[in-house]
Every structure is written in structure tokens, then in C-alpha cells.
Amino acid sequence: MCRPVFVFAVLLAAYLSDQFVLITCSIVQNYRPIIGILAQENLEEDLYAQGSSYIAASYVKYIEGAGGRVIPIRINQTSEEYVKIFNSINGLLLPGGDVDLQKSAFSRAAKIFYDLAIKANDVSDYFPIWGTCQGMQQLTVLTSNKNLLTLTNTKAVALPLTFTQGAQNSRLFKNFPKDLLQSLEVENITSNYHSWSLSLQNYSQSVKLKRFYKVLTTNSDGRKEFISTMEAYHYPFYAVQWHPEKSPFEWIDKPGMIHTDSAIRASFYTSLFFISEAMKSQHRFPLPSEEEKALIYNYSPVFCGLDSIFIQNYYFD
Ligand SMILES: *[C@@H]1O[C@H](CO)[C@@H](O)[C@H](O)[C@H]1NC(C)=O
């Protein structure tokens, strides 16, 4: 893909230096991408909690396992603080959880980043967003300006994906190995842990959602068909209702938790894809010292026990 700004700069340089320059249209890859993961309110009466907000460590490992580094984005920061962070990171991950999608501090921060990402991408400043479970639900609320979700019977169940026609030439699935797509289609390897879903019906009736997102996979709880994977048509925004990070990194012994090799490969291909998108972003911290201070390595995850839905959490005040 060509960035107009980049091409213009090359043309200008060619003109000024009065030399012939062969314009090869390629984006410089950023092989040190940093992903911001948004924290959220800690609503549980949590024995292990060491702060009023948290990030499940599985999301951090998910990014790290695919060649990205992580900074936590804390809730309740000022807009100015969020703008600074936005200009320093190469992608945003909105994780799963259980907060209010219109009133929480999580949703406020998500909206600020979403609006910044729209503006940035509109001027060819590539900035990807990945939403998982609640993160996907949050994206639907941000795009439609409404909560169009509906209750489904999808707590603790592993499902096979039903691919749409459009999935084949989607950015997200295009480079998945054929046998992995086959596994995703016929094996029950995607972990579903949600009460709310975007039904195909409400998606189809929302002009905003329909114009913005392309449906890649669907699932059903037996009564309602809902969207399980989607990507935006014109923005590098991706969303899964299922949990790719759980298979390799969460260990609660419950139905819907799948640790087969195909489930772990599926997880890896999604994170690898997201990181390859983040590599197209050139954002960076103004100073190495600021980067150092922001990275997740400054925090230690807390082991929450084998019965916890998240085996380790990062806690923040
Ligand atoms: C965020 O701000 C709200 C409202 O002021 C407050 O109730 C909440 O405790 C704060 N949470 C964190 C994690 O700072």
C-alpha cells in the first residue's frame, strides 16, 4: 500500500535533488512494534487484587508471543495523556472483560483512542485496533453509537467458525494456512465466554455497522446467529467475539477451554496477523527513557490461582 504523504515526500526529494529516483512503493516496516492494551475497572471482589484496575496477563503474552511489546494503558487518564500515548504506540488491543460499554472509564478511553485511530488512518497514519470479546462489543458500540447487543447462550462453549464468502479474501484470514482454516471450520476450537453478542439481524439493520464492518465468521447459540469475527472495510480494525489468547495462556478447567495444537496455532496466527499490521505504524515514543518507563516490564503479574478465569493479572491503582 502507498501512503500519499510518503510518495509526496519521495517526489519532493526527487525534485529538489534533481535526480531520477525510482519510486518503489513500499512502507518501511517497524520491527519493534509496541501495542497498548487498555486496562479496565476491577469489578470482582478479588482476593488477589492489588489495584482498582487490571489487565489479564494472557493478552500481554498473546502480543509478546507474536513479536510485539506491550504498554498498559491505564484508565482515568486525561485526553492529553491518551493523545501522547497514541502517538507513541503502534496498535491498540481492547481486551475481554465485563464493564459498561457506555459509562465505564474503559469505554471512555476506548472512545478517545478509536476517534484518534479513525483520524490517523484517514490521513494515512496506519494504526490498527484489535478487539477481543468485550473489545469487539466495545467497537460495535463505538461505530454505531448505540448498544445493539443481545443476550446469547454462549458462556463457556467452544465453537467451530462458520466462514462467510467474504472471509476468503479478508485481510485477517488471507494468509492463514489452509489446514488451519479447515480446523477452525470443523473443530470446536474457538473459546466463547460471553453473554452478549451482535446478532446478524441487528448488524444487518444498522447502516453504520453494515457499512463499516465486513463479517468474516458467524456462530449460533441455537437460537440467534451472531458475528464471531469481523474486520473493518476501510480501517485496520479487527474484532473477534471468541478468545484466541485463552488456548495457549489460560488454564481454568472449564468447558470451552481448548488446548489442542490447532487451537494454539489459530491463536498464534491471529496475533501474528495483528502484529504484522502494527509493523506498518511508525509511531514512537519521543525518548527511549519514556518508552522504558511505559513498558509492561515495569509491572509484575499476580498469580490468581488455578480456579481463576485469568490465571495471572496485572493490577494498577
Ligand atoms: C476512575 O475514576 C472514577 C470516577 O472518578 C473512580 O470512581 C474510580 O475509582 C477511578 N478508577 C481508577 C482505577 O482510577
Ligand SMILES: *[C@@H]1O[C@H](CO)[C@@H](O)[C@H](O)[C@H]1NC(C)=O
Ligand atoms: C437489537 O438491539 C436491541 C437494542 O437496540 C436489543 O434490545 C435487541 O435484543 C437486539 N435484537 C437482536 C435480535 O439482536
Ligand SMILES: *[C@@H]1O[C@H](CO)[C@@H](O)[C@H](O)[C@H]1NC(C)=O
Ligand atoms: C461443536 O459445536 C457445534 C455447534 O456449532 C455443536 O453442535 C457440536 O455438538 C459441538 N461438538 C462437540 C464435539 O462439542
